[in-house]
Amino acid sequence: MKKLEIIIESVELNNMRTIIEKIGVSGYTIVKDVAGMGKHGKSVSTSLVDVGEYHLLIIVDNENIINHVVENLKPLFKNYSGVMFLSDVVKIT
Amino acid sequence: MKKLEIIIESVELNNMRTIIEKIGVSGYTIVKDVAGMGKHGKSVSTSLVDVGEYHLLIIVDNENIINHVVENLKPLFKNYSGVMFLSDVVKIT
Amino acid sequence: MKKLEIIIESVELNNMRTIIEKIGVSGYTIVKDVAGMGKHGKSVSTSLVDVGEYHLLIIVDNENIINHVVENLKPLFKNYSGVMFLSDVVKIT
Amino acid sequence: MNELLLNGFSNLNNPAILFFVLGFIASIIRSDIKIPESIVKILSIYLMISIGYKGGFEISHSGMSDDLLKSFFISLVISVTTTTIVFITIYHLLKKDFLNAGAIAAHYGSVSVVTFITAVSFLDKIGVEYNSYIVGMLAIMESPAILIALLLVKFFNKSNSNTEVTNIKEIFKEALFNGSIVLLFGSLLIGFVTGSKGYNLISPFFVTPFQGVLTLFLLEMGMIAGKRIEEFKKVGLKLGIVAVFFPIINGIIGVLLASFIGLNLGTTTLFGVLAASSSYIAAPAAVRLALPQANPIYYITMSLAITFPFNIILGIPLYYSLSSMLQ
Amino acid sequence: MNELLLNGFSNLNNPAILFFVLGFIASIIRSDIKIPESIVKILSIYLMISIGYKGGFEISHSGMSDDLLKSFFISLVISVTTTTIVFITIYHLLKKDFLNAGAIAAHYGSVSVVTFITAVSFLDKIGVEYNSYIVGMLAIMESPAILIALLLVKFFNKSNSNTEVTNIKEIFKEALFNGSIVLLFGSLLIGFVTGSKGYNLISPFFVTPFQGVLTLFLLEMGMIAGKRIEEFKKVGLKLGIVAVFFPIINGIIGVLLASFIGLNLGTTTLFGVLAASSSYIAAPAAVRLALPQANPIYYITMSLAITFPFNIILGIPLYYSLSSMLQ
Amino acid sequence: MNELLLNGFSNLNNPAILFFVLGFIASIIRSDIKIPESIVKILSIYLMISIGYKGGFEISHSGMSDDLLKSFFISLVISVTTTTIVFITIYHLLKKDFLNAGAIAAHYGSVSVVTFITAVSFLDKIGVEYNSYIVGMLAIMESPAILIALLLVKFFNKSNSNTEVTNIKEIFKEALFNGSIVLLFGSLLIGFVTGSKGYNLISPFFVTPFQGVLTLFLLEMGMIAGKRIEEFKKVGLKLGIVAVFFPIINGIIGVLLASFIGLNLGTTTLFGVLAASSSYIAAPAAVRLALPQANPIYYITMSLAITFPFNIILGIPLYYSLSSMLQ
């Protein structure tokens, strides 16, 4: 099994959920409101403005599905800020 | 070393802490209030009702201990919602 | 690529950010306000007192940089509470 | 009957109720008014302190009523009766599913603090008096139903699952030292001992803005209910319908018992409300822990998305009208 | 002119404005006053309910004004005009960058609830009356500019990127059922129907402490603005300057149009403020979603760190002075 | 003596103190009243703005007192004296452990805003006047002790650890631009310049409900203290005992110095309270950063779980009685 971890702009969350649910992942977990630094500089999350807020999305699934997810999400990262990391896991339950 | 990541219903957190502390893990970390989707559908966490809220529990320890933890926690997932993922890590400090 | 996960006392966060930014990591993510247990016992975070609060810092970068980061951060863990875990990942975007 | 309609209308003229409806609608049309969780929690704490403190202060003025013991007794009778009725109904409705029967019974036998508070504000608005010690009954009635329901399940249960046994101690502890019980009783006591001097100090914060805080809270309750009502399909028509009948039947039982022992109009109404209301804070957590095989969608949706709105909008004026007919 | 200075000074004598300045300074010197996000959100909800509810209540007393239809019309004219002006200006300034032009235009064509509320409190302080229905205009003017700006971009856009198309439906839905619109209109309606009885119930919470809540909110707004002003360099001098000229020009347009159709002093001032103010909640989220290639640092910094402080401190007394000259 | 008891009793009759006790008990019996962290933070900000603003407003009425310079001087003397006394005591008690001595001294030499505010509300309740500028002293006394304690440690330290040196700059910056200092002084200044007009605008929010907000805050403080007291064992009896003696001794020093220069009853009491109180916000963070080898369980438990409750319940009436004996 593979674990895909995605850091994503909060404005894009709904969009991304729709995409991965359509693909049919068996599940995902969202860690809300993370901060950080990347190519676009430091994230500046301001209490009133949603733009600049990030979430961490964790998807564990078989390699096939995860590859599918990666292909479908890649285009988003052209316009939006964020990163994706892939690693190996064993799903127990 | 192994890293065990557990998504767990918040009502079960105390119970689970008791179990893993009794086993004697060297440590664990809790990421509070995560959201997600799984076999039981989307998590609906409502501000007043604790049921439907999830936490992410991270335990890093040697394989022996982690196996022990997995065996002891498995029964819980029959009745409660949640998942466990296992992966390899190196513990530095 | 390597993923370094660090659990760190919140009072030390600024200090640590300065160090890793000086090293020149390509990015990092902070999951705020995690709780846990370790060598120093259970974390007791109290709403008014910052001491006892922890953050989770995730850094993904090439092995060279990560090794550099590890060497520079190690001394901190002599005085402060916290742990570091290292694992393998593939960075996609 | 005419008066009943009038009361209902008067309730709909209440900003708090209308903001509840607004929240419900906002949630249905997926409008994103997000009241942060921490705010909902502190509002709920505020309301409990406020109602407890005011109750205690009023008792310190009016003195302990003779009805206190009778009321205490009635509280327990209501808990036992309503829990049992709901258990039996669901048991038959869901074909001997004693687990879900117990889970749901725990909710309906217990009480809802916010329903109670809304009823109090309803009575205040129309100027009807009630005995101040009733706040104590609210605190007392939170836990027994949960324990009774678990005992009923235990009685029907042959398989003896492990989880249940391990957690029962924690459940009991929770039932006694639950945050809301400690807060209600604590505030009651403090209100009782600090008298007018204390009251004057903190009433600008804990009493004067009370109605507005309740209004804001009900806005969020409306949104919660609206979000949950989407799961109505998973609950099914049968359970959906009994979620309206339970409060009516239980409310009538409460009103009858209270007026039988001769309580005044306001107090009788409030006993009706306590009997009719169903828990959505204490009971869900306890039940999820003790009866993990029961379906949370059933009990949460019924209690929060159907019974709560019903009580707030129609139930309270109904129990009031009934009570006034029996006076 | 003398009077203008006086008004400006009177505004600087307002605790709310001074706490804004305090927040700004605290942020610049990196002092760590952290107002939690959940608090900022609930304060913002509070202010919207309060302003909506009070507006509705006052309409129920004063009755619908004849000016209502004219005002509604003016609102749309202002939205179209200001959005277009800003679009064209930025389009030329940034060398045919229609994406950023659209993004920034969406912000300046839309409105800022807090700027409006601060203006209302300014008028209240100096005792100037305004038509209560203006709160409705505030709600109405939030979305059109965003839609107009997106249409303008679509018109200039040849490449037709994918993202834009997929999200346009969501944008429209948002524009209509946006939380703040539902909250403002909902509160307006509830204030209208519940009358004095309702008002007396909830005004100790939603009306009496209003000014203080606004003050606390502006402390945080000052800190947000101070944090964002650090990105001024990335925005550049050109955009920095127009971020001051846009509110002045748009404000003048608003004042002229409103006084042209004969609205009273207070209402004219508020139309100036609405025209001059720029959105920093609804617009950024919509624009980030619909125009991801536009640079968020531009529109957020301009709107939040330059135009907002300008309006709060100098703009409001300016539009007021202008309005009183035209009466 | 009789009067002392009376004062103590009057303090126990204060809802704020009783809610503190309730929180403490709730925490001990592990009842789960959870006041969210964001609420605690905003309540703390509210209290600082409120006390600062009111102080500034009152100064604008009563004018600057002649005692101001003397008081400023006394503040520094108290800071130096109490920090040194605590340092020396712990140094000997813990067998030359200069790190923990410095850490603990930083806490006791600094001040607790909430203890001060509780004392102010105590004086208000019994109708005793004090000089308004004392709020400024509260702000001034927050940092010096932290710096003095670090210097003392530096003096005793031979090994010259790295961490200490790198962070010292940040510590100094913090000491000057700390959020609470900026907030207190800022509010003081705004209260001073905006006068009665400003006061009337925001007092319904920042002044009228003040006592109730303090009460809610102390409920949480009680829970925090109750949670921390569980670590008493790790602190040990010796440190536990001095955590009661330090406030008494420091309080007496404060009262003596203040009455020596002829300050009035209320102001003398408050100087006693400032001297007696120990920091649990600014000091812990600074000390953890600058002296990582010191044990946080020592200084947090002593300051928060022992000295704070002692001061709140017994200390304040004690310093008051002492001050009135010396008048």
Ligand SMILES: Nc1ncnc2c1ncn2[C@@H]1O[C@H](COP(=O)(O)O)[C@@H](O)[C@H]1O
């Ligand atoms: N190398 C990295 N390691 C961990 N998190 C990262 C990394 N790069 C980016 N991120 C996260 O992704 C967000 C957006 O990244 P970017 O689009 O590169 O600016 C950052 O704010 C971080 O939270």
Ligand SMILES: Nc1ncnc2c1ncn2[C@@H]1O[C@H](COP(=O)(O)O)[C@@H](O)[C@H]1O
């Ligand atoms: N495949 C998965 N990947 C990541 N998180 C998951 C996955 N499956 C389940 N989860 C998380 O575990 C929770 C409960 O899962 P379940 O019991 O399968 O409904 C979900 O709400 C998710 O937060």
Ligand SMILES: Nc1ncnc2c1ncn2[C@@H]1O[C@H](COP(=O)(O)O)[C@@H](O)[C@H]1O
């Ligand atoms: N083995 C572990 N697995 C996961 N998290 C850990 C582990 N050990 C320590 N931690 C985290 O690091 C914090 C400080 O650890 P320590 O310095 O060992 O007391 C704990 O509160 C945990 O959040």
Ligand code: NA
């Ligand atoms: Na009930």
Ligand code: NA
């Ligand atoms: Na505008």
Ligand code: NA
């Ligand atoms: Na002190």
